[in-house]
Amino acid sequence: MLRFFRRIAFAALLIAFAVAAQVDLQDERILLTFIPNVQFAPFYVGIEGGYFADVGFNVSLEHLQEPEVLDLVAVGQAKFGIVSGEQVILARARGRDVVYVFEWFQQYPVGLAYDDSRDLSELEDLRGLAIGIPGRFGASYSGLTTLLQSAGLSEDDVDLREIGFNAPEVFCLGAVDAAIVYVNNEPLQMQNLASNGDCGDVAEIDVIAVAAHVDLVSNGLIVNRALLEGDPDEVARMVRGFAQALQAVIDNPAAAYLASLKHVDSLRADDSLLRVLQAAASQQQEFAASHPGRDAIALSRRQLARELAEQFGKELLTQMQVLLNTIELWDAENLGYSDLESWDAMRDTLAAMGFLDDAAVHLPEAFTNIFIPGPVE
Numbered sequence: 001m002l003r004f005f006r007r008i009a010f011a012a013l014l015i016a017f018a019v020a021a022q023v024d025l026q027d028e029r030i031l032l033t034f035i036p037n038v039q040f041a042p043f044y045v046g047i048e049g050g051y052f053a054d055v056g057f058n059v060s061l062e063h064l065q066e067p068e069v070l071d072l073v074a075v076g077q078a079k080f081g082i083v084s085g086e087q088v089i090l091a092r093a094r095g096r097d098v099v100y101v102f103e104w105f106q107q108y109p110v111g112l113a114y115d116d117s118r119d120l121s122e123l124e125d126l127r128g129l130a131i132g133i134p135g136r137f138g139a140s141y142s143g144l145t146t147l148l149q150s151a152g153l154s155e156d157d158v159d160l161r162e163i164g165f166n167a168p169e170v171f172c173l174g175a176v177d178a179a180i181v182y183v184n185n186e187p188l189q190m191q192n193l194a195s196n197g198d199c200g201d202v203a204e205i206d207v208i209a210v211a212a213h214v215d216l217v218s219n220g221l222i223v224n225r226a227l228l229e230g231d232p233d234e235v236a237r238m239v240r241g242f243a244q245a246l247q248a249v250i251d252n253p254a255a256a257y258l259a260s261l262k263h264v265d266s267l268r269a270d271d272s273l274l275r276v277l278q279a280a281a282s283q284q285q286e287f288a289a290s291h292p293g294r295d296a297i298a299l300s301r302r303q304l305a306r307e308l309a310e311q312f313g314k315e316l317l318t319q320m321q322v323l324l325n326t327i328e329l330w331d332a333e334n335l336g337y338s339d340l341e342s343w344d345a346m347r348d349t350l351a352a353m354g355f356l357d358d359a360a361v362h363l364p365e366a367f368t369n370i371f372i373p374g375p376v377e
Contacts, residue, residue, distance in 0.1 A: 025058035028238070031069040031081035032061055036264045038323045039184070041256040042104075042330075046245035048259040055241040061263070066138075070222070074098050079227055080238055085217030085338070085346050085367075086142050092361050097225040100367040102239050103338035104246070105218035107211040107329040110143030113171065113187045114178035116206035123151030123213070132163040132176035139218070140180045143210040146349050150213045172199035183209055184325035192314055216349065217342040217367075218329075228368070239371040243335050250331050251288040251297055253323055254304060255281035260323075267319055273312060277320075280304055294333065301327065336372040343367060 032040055043061055046052045052059040064072075069081040070088075074096040088100050112131070114120060126148070134140050148154060163170045167179035168189040181187055187207050193199040210216065221242060223235055249256040254277040261267050287300060305324055308317055343363045350356050 025053055026056055027060070028052075028057045028080065029060045029062050029078060031072060031078050032063050033066045033069060033082060035063055036061075036266075038257065038260050038264055038267060038319045039326050040263075041249050041253075041260050041323055041326075042242065042246040044260045044263045045248050045256050046241055048262065049245065049248060051245040051248065052238075052241045054244075055237040057238065057241060070096070070098060073222055073224055076224055076226060079223060079234070081222050082219055083222055084139055084219050085343065086139065086350060088222060088366050089343070089347055089350060089361055089363075090355060092366055093356055098222045099225055099228050099365070100217075100220050100222050100338065101228070101235060101371055102221040102242060102336040103217065103367075104220045104242075104336075105329050106332040106335075107209070108139070108143065108214075108216040108218045109182050109184055109326075109329050110139050111181060111183040111187075111207045111209040111211075112144075112147060112178050113167065113181045113183075113190055113205055113207050115202045116204040117202075118177070120178075120206075120208060123147060123208070124153070126151055126178075127153060127157045128159070129177040130159040130161055130175075132161050132167055132170050132179035134165050134167075134180070135162045140182075141353065142216065142346070142349050144180050145353050146210050146214045146216060146345075147208065149349070149352060168193060172202065174200050181207070183207055184329055185322050188318065188321055188325065192318070195314070214345050214349075215339075215342045216346045217338055220336075220338065220367075232371075236371045239336065240373060243373050246330060246335055249323075250327050252281055252284045253301060253320075253327060254278075254284060257320055257323055264319075268316055270316060273316060276308070276311060280307075294331070298331065334372065337369050338367055340364065 030043060032043065040061070043059070047059055066083050066087055069078075070083050070091050072078040073081040074091060082104065085100060088098055091098050112126075119125060131144065133144055144160075148158070161176055163176065163179070167181045167186050170176055171179045171190060172193045179186075181190075187205050190199065191205045194202045194205060221239065228235055257267070258274070258277055258281060261269055284300060284304075288297065301324055305321065308320060340363060343366060347356070347361060347363060
């Protein structure tokens with residue numbers, strides 16, 4: 001099946017991949033967080049589609065905790081890792097000279113999920129609510145702090161409850177009024193529970209996205225200063241390979257899902273779904289080759305979602321929908337670019353959380369856009 005997928009979805013790259021395979025590729029690992037998941041599709045496509053090989057790398061992936069990723073990159077035991085922008089700021093406050101070279105998530109992936117029968121048209125309406133959160137750490141806590149600040153509120157104005165990474169279950173049991181979630185994944189789970197009658201009286205889930213209120217820098221590719229200054233060509237090649245793989249996923253999510261099957265054991269691989277995705281990948285490959293433009297590509301993704309929903313149940317499509325939702329957080333006119341304003345906003349949030357103390361962080365040294373393909377304003 002994967003041979004068939006590569007032949008259809010990445011036919012234009014096979015010749016380049018074959019040429020690259022004839023020369024010695026540099027073994028390189030990329031450190032990721034969490035566990036293998038379809039949300040890491042750009043890395044799987046980078047490997048399966050030959051994008052990393054095309055820039056000289058034989059890439060392997062390793063999943064660790066975020067602090068481990070940052071520490072290994074900071075001391076030079078690994079060259080490339082994916083972490084959140086907030087962790088870069090905190091690391092630099094501790095004297096670790098890591099540099100963020102590509103903003104993968106162009107929209108902050110956190111939001112507040114709630115029953116849409118509740119009126120939260122104004123952020124001030126959060127006052128007094130019982131809000132679930134994994135804990136007072138990470139992107140979820142930063143996102144909540146930003147929402148509260150935007151409403152002129154503080155933690156004292158809400159009933160904050162630490163619930164671990166169990167937002168769908170806890171919310172649907174009625175233990176909290178709302179929950180801080182990752183917007184590409186957990187609201188979908190909550191909506192599926194509600195649609196099945198397993199979420200109390202809740203019929204529809206709504207979400208307040210942090211990105212709709214404040215632009216916070218999110219997950220991206222990091223290196224350390226020594227690599228950045230000692231071998232900028234190596235960094236440039238990795239950024240280029242990743243950017244091309246990311247664009248391929250944005251352009252052709254059906255192909256990306258198929259590429260992910262080799263790397264994510266939990267992905268549904270029903271024969272009927274695979275046949276439809278293979279056909280969709282082939283059709284989309286031809287469409288994308290005509291350079292229809294970003295808006296037309298986005299429209300084609302929505303059309304794919306509708307066509308799949310007409311043929312398959314929600315449970316079978318959950319991970320495909322997660323991929324489609326996540327692509328919306330990646331897609332941008334200029335992939336990889338981050339701006340100083342989003343870094344300033346994140347630093348302000350971390351300061352409000354009491355995580356920076358009096359540490360001075362010179363943000364222009366925390367990130368660079370010099371390797372970003374395409375025009376930068």
